Amino acid sequence: MSAAHSCANSSLLGNKEYISLSRALSELRARRPIRISASGESLLALPVDGLDEQGLSDFAVLCSPNVLKIVVTRQRARSIGITASTAMALPLSGMVGMSTIFDLAANAVNEGHFAGAAETASCAATAAIRLVKLSRSLPAVLAAEVPNLDNDLMHLIVTVEADAVNRFAADATNAFALASEATIPLASGTAARFVVFRDALGVDQVAIIVGKPDFTQPVPVRLHSACLTGDVFGSRRCDCGDQLRLALARLESLGGGVILYMAQEGRGIGLANKMRAYRLQDGGLDTHDANTTLGFEDDERDYGVAALMLRTLNCTRIVLLTNNPAKLDGLTKAGIEIAARVALEAPVTPHNRRYLTTKAVRSGHKIINLKASVNEKS
Numbered sequence: 001m002s003a004a005h006s007c008a009n010s011s012l013l014g015n016k017e018y019i020s021l022s023r024a025l026s027e028l029r030a031r032r033p034i035r036i037s038a039s040g041e042s043l044l045a046l047p048v049d050g051l052d053e054q055g056l057s058d059f060a061v062l063c064s065p066n067v068l069k070i071v072v073t074r075q076r077a078r079s080i081g082i083t084a085s086t087a088m089a090l091p092l093s094g095m096v097g098m099s100t101i102f103d104l105a106a107n108a109v110n111e112g113h114f115a116g117a118a119e120t121a122s123c124a125a126t127a128a129i130r131l132v133k134l135s136r137s138l139p140a141v142l143a144a145e146v147p148n149l150d151n152d153l154m155h156l157i158v159t160v161e162a163d164a165v166n167r168f169a170a171d172a173t174n175a176f177a178l179a180s181e182a183t184i185p186l187a188s189g190t191a192a193r194f195v196v197f198r199d200a201l202g203v204d205q206v207a208i209i210v211g212k213p214d215f216t217q218p219v220p221v222r223l224h225s226a227c228l229t230g231d232v233f234g235s236r237r238c239d240c241g242d243q244l245r246l247a248l249a250r251l252e253s254l255g256g257g258v259i260l261y262m263a264q265e266g267r268g269i270g271l272a273n274k275m276r277a278y279r280l281q282d283g284g285l286d287t288h289d290a291n292t293t294l295g296f297e298d299d300e301r302d303y304g305v306a307a308l309m310l311r312t313l314n315c316t317r318i319v320l321l322t323n324n325p326a327k328l329d330g331l332t333k334a335g336i337e338i339a340a341r342v343a344l345e346a347p348v349t350p351h352n353r354r355y356l357t358t359k360a361v362r363s364g365h366k367i368i369n370l371k372a373s374v375n376e377k378s
């Protein structure tokens with residue numbers, strides 16, 4: 001099989017914009033500041049996630065005398081009591097420490113430490129959040145206007161344009177190449193071909209061709225988002241592991257099919273943030289509100305990459321195994337023809353009932369077992 005969608009040209013002689021963006025992303029992952037420019041402004045930005053007191057103090061010195069702001073998404077702003085329809089920047093008073101900053105970014109309601117009123121985040125600040133999100137960090141950054149300094153340190157800081165960030169975010173996940181493939185015998189006795197794609201951010205996405213599907217007919221496909229806790233360890237908080245095993249058995253009984261195992265842990269927020277969301281759920285929030293309290297969408301997934309993978313496999317007419325209407329919608333919009341949907345109903349248990357009910361009520365998941373089990377009880 002040959003690569004269908006090669007990565008954006010990342011050689012040194014390639015696209016300069018792409019190179020500076022991927023460098024900026026590496027800087028953010030290493031918890032170092034970057035500079036983001038937009039018309040009329042230039043900001044230094046640093047992710048809140050993973051920052052310690054020393055990092056905060058170094059950043060404050062670097063930005064001095066300019067005021068530090070914390071930039072949060074509209075969802076996070078709302079959860080700390082600010083009416084917002086865009087990302088917001090909150091000026092900080094001089095003496096705040098990391099615990100206050102982290103509270104503002106992700107924890108409790110804490111409105112007492114803004115030095116001034118919340119402002120609509122600028123283009124550069126909004127782009128900073130977008131880039132930080134690509135690194136699977138909490139969507140919150142510290143930002144300040146670039147101080148009027150011309151020293152060696154300033155020259156070391158990677159600079160990107162806000163517009164370029166937006167182009168990069170849209171393109172990077174959809175530019176991917178075939179990395180490798182191999183055949184693996186499964187415990188059930190079926191052979192499966194694991195085809196690994198790698199996107200331009202270095203993230204691996206896997207298509208597992210189970211058995212020998214007939215590609216001249218609509219191919220049975222399970223589009224599955226990674227869930228370490230459920231898929232590997234059988235967590236009872238969700239139905240993921242059960243659904244994965246049901247899907248595999250179903251594909252085998254249908255003579256073969258494809259599992260797209262997507263690196264979209266926690267509905268796209270990443271494993272660390274999923275654990276943060278679980279802690280908020282332990283405090284009483286449901287799975288949707290926990291995501292938005294952390295500043296994310298309730299579901300951050302995009303199914304465009306899955307559609308590209310299917311196209312690469314010559315699999316554009318499918319039977320989709322799912323209860324999730326957003327998957328049907330996402331793949332259809334990306335040009336995949338869905339000949340039929342097959343439900344994938346995991347057992348409802350006391351542990352997962354609340355989670356499944358939220359999915360049914362708030363995301364429209366079609367879960368008949370849930371109704372049956374509710375009726376049984378009443």
Ligand SMILES: Nc1nc2c(ncn2[C@@H]2O[C@H](COP(=O)(O)OP(=O)(O)OP(=O)(O)O)[C@@H](O)[C@H]2O)c(=O)[nH]1
Binds near residue numbers: 238240266268269365
């Ligand atoms: N943020 C968050 N993610 C969760 C939680 N519980 C499970 N997940 C993630 O939710 C995703 C579930 O994905 P899928 O199994 O593909 O499916 P789905 O959206 O439930 O739709 P189906 O196709 O019907 O299974 C996985 O990425 C899990 O890691 C939770 O409480 N919070």
Ligand SMILES: [Zn+2]
Binds near residue numbers: 227231
């Ligand atoms: Zn799960």
